[in-house]
Amino acid sequence: MTAKLPGQATLGVMGGGQLGRMFVHAAQSLGYRTVVLDPDADSPAGVVAHQHIRAGYLDETGLAELAAQCDAITTEFENVPAQALARLAERRFVAPAGASVAICQDRADEKAHFAASGVVCAPYAQIRNEAELAAVPDDLLPGILKTARMGYDGKGQSRVRSRAELATAWNELRNVPCVLEQMLPLALELSVISARNEAGDIVQFPVQQNLHRDGILAVTQVPAPNVSAELAAQALASAACIAAQMQYVGVLCVEFFVLQDGRLIVNEMAPRPHNSGHYTMDACDVSQFDLQVRAMAGLPLGTPRLHSPTVMLNLLGDLWFDAQGVERTPAWDQVLALPGTHLHLYGKASARPGRKMGHLNITAASAALAGDAARAAARILGLSTEW
Template sequence: MILPGATLGMLGGGQLGRMFTTAAQTMGYKVIVLDPDKNSPAGIIADQHICAAYTDESALAELAQLCSAITTEFENIPASTLAFLEQRTVVHPSSTALASTQNRNVEKNFIRAQGIATVPFVKINCSDDIDNLGSQISFPAILKVATFGYDGKGQIVCEDLSAVYAAFDAMGQKECVLEQRIDLEREISVVLARGQDGQITPFPVAENVHINGILHSTTVPSIAAESLQQTAIEMASKIAEGLAYVGTMAVEFFVSKQGDIIANEIAPRPHNSGHYTLDACRTSQFEQQVRMLCGLPAGNAELISPVVMINLLGDVWGNSQPHWNKLLTQPDIKLHLYGKKEARAGRKMGHFNVLAAETSQAMELASQTFEAIKAD
């Protein structure tokens, strides 16, 4: 076990790194963040900020020398960076686990290898692959860049074959995946913690709503059937085991109107849909991340209140500040801002959690409050 007083490393200085840093410091650990942005949200609150690129081997060697263990906040850290660090200190998740989730084609093939369904998909490397699609994919479909896509970025809806050619050109003819759209009933996600001993502790299943490809709200408990929720937890656990994963991770699922459950994406880190755990569970997903990294047993993941989480994007700021008084006068709403200096459209600036005795009450108050705080 790595105990309080030790120093932990975080690759990445965004909001997920910031919330990890807060959890670790609360538990008595020191945190060093490595991030190339001098104003990174995690870097400005960490005990030390190494402002360097993720491929800077001298900076990485310094981080490894100073830290008892190192983790990451997002999957686009080069797997080679983690492999470099693994030669020098404890690193979770592993470079091999990260590599399995960085490319959408590799990720989907991995999921299928676990016996878990994905949407029908085809790897697109060149125009010839589009020529040869035949009946492999029905339209409408979505063309997604294979790497570095997130929050709706790097994806284009295609209504027919000609749109795929145009979208592929718009992507710069980089490796892509063409995914068939499904008749969607709902989107859910499972956040879980897996320890070095293989023990898995899942959080309650979350029900998610996306707007323009970006998560807008998460509601817990989900209204999905109990059997479906249990299946999702079993699938996510199987994926974690297949990756030999250590840490906090999430799996997003589609539920079709026919009742099928389909794995969409793996997030090898805490997840936006797990932010509700900060206020509505006995242990947050970020404390679990600290615990898993340090070889501690998982905390109790029990839900203590129905909750709705609402993302706050830069759009809410307008040309000024949101009407925070409309939110902060509500005793059962918890505000979390990420310390980002500039509000931009589509940029995640924070979130709030609404707690209530009933899910319906939380949903109504969340909707009312979101509309009320928008800047003029």
């Protein structure tokens, strides 16, 4: 795409969730006009964009309107149909490309891409039929059975310890194509967020240390407290290779496991800004959403810098209900009275358990101070302080 200066172009996004909302805000801060395509009339991104096209992701009329309105188009989540992005690319610049998103949509293709990038993942086997189920090597058990497509935040996954449990779990998943991964002894989880442009320039944020609860990200800490400089450099280099191998354009998050023996293993990737990068909105001089805008608009990426140690707490809908299940408003006044707190709510109409409603970034002059304030906020909200 020829660079479109701020105020001279319209940027579109497929998907109207919170990631689209934060992208729209970042684009508007540079003066871009924004258009969102999403079927939900009350989508968080649609209500803040200049224009909201209410249509399904494969609706030909909606796609044609989006292409007519925009100079460049991106996606806010990986399950937007890759063929829709390919159709849009016939008329407009699309980043990331449909081919890149398609790789991220299928765990088997994703793992093959990791191998082609020279990055090690957990031992695995594909299960697409009864013959492949029977041929699973014994050393992959115990393991984690994951649907090849449409799984996120722990959905579409089952832990299995034996062949009998594996067969039962595959039946419960309705015999859809799956990947069985060997269960490995994990020490901690990391992620790396990179932004890459058409010219192949890449910039990266510092390595993020993450804690998941029930398969959903709960806490991110930066700088990563338990990661050596050597391990961080390996993670950054691996993420850069993964992006370059598919000539990726846009923001890419790559998640890693650190094993108890110190080895780094790639887990999965997301072709978009990521929950674990939300801290960049307050702890860095440019955010992951700013870089998403710059990459798709052909602007210089710059070099993002972390100016404050930070802790990010994910805010799920559970916080909106007391122990008796009665809905209430969390004590935001008490939380915001703490030093360095930055509350981001996504404008969702209703809360429900497990639904991502917002996040809280805590910044401070030191990692210790950020941790202290984050734990104080967690206690006010009734969240675990164990991280």
